[in-house]
Ligand SMILES: Nc1ncnc2c1ncn2[C@@H]1O[C@H](COP(=O)(O)OP(=O)(O)OP(=O)(O)O)[C@@H](O)[C@H]1O
């Protein structure tokens with residue numbers, strides 16, 4: 545199970561052709577998602593996230609490149625084979641996409657009806673699924689009688705009906721309040737852990753990535769800017785788009801006109817920053833300006849980052865950098881245009 549790819553995307557381009565124009569929604573995407581991961585894809589509106597996730601089950605056909613699911617190149621399948629392959633890939637959406645004229649049970653049955661599952665097996669599977677999403681008492685109600693969070697639970701049950709090995713989630717919590725968001729994310733984590741389903745989460749919110757994902761790809765302007773372990777990207781964002789996402793407040797700091805270098809210090813979770821900064825200030829006998837501080841919990845470990853402005857005096861600033869290099873923290877210079 546370790547590091548076995550389930551989704552591989554190679555050289556994928558997607559160009560939408562409209563009457564008067566062409567839009568390049570994705571450009572040379574290469575991505576590997578391993579079995580059992582919760583993989584996040586984050587980016588700004590219009591970056592190409594939905595297009596990418598819809599290419600993963602060929603709801604959109606790539607203009608160029610390949611999508612392999614479980615080693616099978618989706619581009620080589622005929623319509624019937626593609627339908628079969630899609631039973632292995634569940635999907636949920638921001639707007640739930642339930643059928644309003646069908647009860648909860650009938651919504652969940654829908655993909656099984658298409659797959660030709662017999663009635664008795666459908667009923668049995670609905671029992672199991674309602675248990676998983678904790679909605680056993682809502683079997684016979686209509687979607688209009690449910691809250692947003694409950695609707696998304698029905699959509700999750702429906703997506704799991706054909707026992708897929710992948711669940712794609714396109715902004716699945718974006719229409720929900722923070723508390724409901726957390727409950728849905730916890731459910732997705734449970735599903736990943738208990739059923740071993742690989743989950744792909746599309747979002748524009750860093751907090752969603754932090755809360756549930758182990759891996760993340762940042763998509764910016766139709767391309768992957770950076771990808772890797774969430775903890776690694778959080779601690780060492782390399783590209784400007786990663787830095788913007790990891791540290792949006794830090795980005796708004798007004799450096800205007802202030803002399804002296806500013807540095808970002810990242811604490812790996814074992815250390816806490818107050819004692820380090822405190823002893824540095826004592827050691828170097830000069831104050832620093834703390835411009836931003838934040839702690840995040842990623843995969844159960846606390847990560848802290850702080851942006852401080854060093855004294856204008858270069859020899860004191862140098863002494864501080866030297867002091868920090870002897871501590872268990874990572875330090876990098878930041879500038880106003882980061
Ligand atoms: N069916 C379509 N026809 C033409 N252009 C499209 C189509 N779907 C998406 N696009 C364009 O492709 C680009 C990427 O869109 P996409 O929906 O993938 O972005 P997104 O990252 O999901 O954005 P959001 O966060 O707003 O959902 C945008 O410029 C969009 O206008």
Ligand SMILES: [Mg+2]
Pocket residue numbers: 593594595
């Ligand atoms: Mg989208």
